[in-house]
Amino acid sequence: MSMIGLYVPGTSPGHRLPAGAKLLALLAVVTAIVAAANLWVALAAVLAALLLHPLCGLGPRAAARTLRPLLPFLAVIAAFQVLAGDGPAAARVCAQLAAAVLLSGLVTMTTRVSEMLALFERLARPLRFAGVRPERVALLLALTIRSIPMAASAWRASREAYIARGLRGRPHLMVVPVIVGLIRSAEAMGEALTARGID
Template identity: 65%
Template sequence: MSVLGLYVPGDTVVYRLPAGAKLLVLLAAVTGLLLVADPWVAVGATAAVAVLYPVCGLGVRRLWETLRPLLPFLVLIAAVQTLTEGWEVAARVCGQLGAAVLLAGLVTATTRVTAMLALFERLARPLRVFGVRPDRVALVLAMTIRCVPMVARAWQTARESYVARGLRRRPHRMVVPVVVNLLRSAEALGEAMSARGLD
């Protein structure tokens, strides 16, 4: 299951690790980076995680796709931090952010969505004493994940229609078609859930 297109099929050691173990490593690594607060450790951690991408079979392309959206923010943060706090703070902050994002991307790319949802359902089981239903928690997470590409697709469809009509200067007019499309999709999803006995 790769609803968002984030999971990349593979068969290395990282793929075979349980989702819970990966999340624990992610939590420990990011917490450790924040506690150490050393610029060289942060930059070194970013480089180490970047090397893990090809080692895990994801390749340099996947590494670039994960890092590319972050680059403008890193440049801006580095510039501001260098001017206000100095280059060491800039290197530390950018290194911590880069390592955290790359490590989270590695976990996401090597873990199936179904495995992650099953983990969250198990984690929610102790909340039964408070009336929380773990299966509903997993359902909400699954629906949230499913809605992300649905919103993106609705926006892309509205934009293509907008451009096809020769309209270019008023992008705010795309908002209403997108909202209407999403409401129709939500209504259809609600009807499908009701038909299956989910209230």
């Protein structure tokens, strides 16, 4: 597992492909899906993404886990488009988003975080002439990625405390503890970086 718990170890062709090739293919495919602006193309991309999961050693649960957080957004987008009187556009946009997210999830689950960071560090090397330090870019990305599970963990802890206190119907009470938890984590991370001489 990676530090964000998304990487699924394996030896499939998807796992063996270099991170750069996967990201380039992802960019090309998603651009083509959006440029086509066609419902059937988007649906074909969704089907292809679902079929690629077993080829990469990932089951249907992995695809469902990837799509689940997107469902509320798809519902809002679909409702807005339908209310605007454009049902076909609602279906097309939702299919495009689902395809893009499924393909992105596939790349994430078959690529180690260390490979991804090394790739971004290499891509940032030409920016040295502008005073950008590639290793700092990689560090920034690593910290950003690390913040995702930290935020999820803070939210989980706040929700468990909320339920344990028997509170119901006032979810806004969870916001302040989450923010406090994230600030404490950020302070601890800053102190750790300072202790290692990273300013």
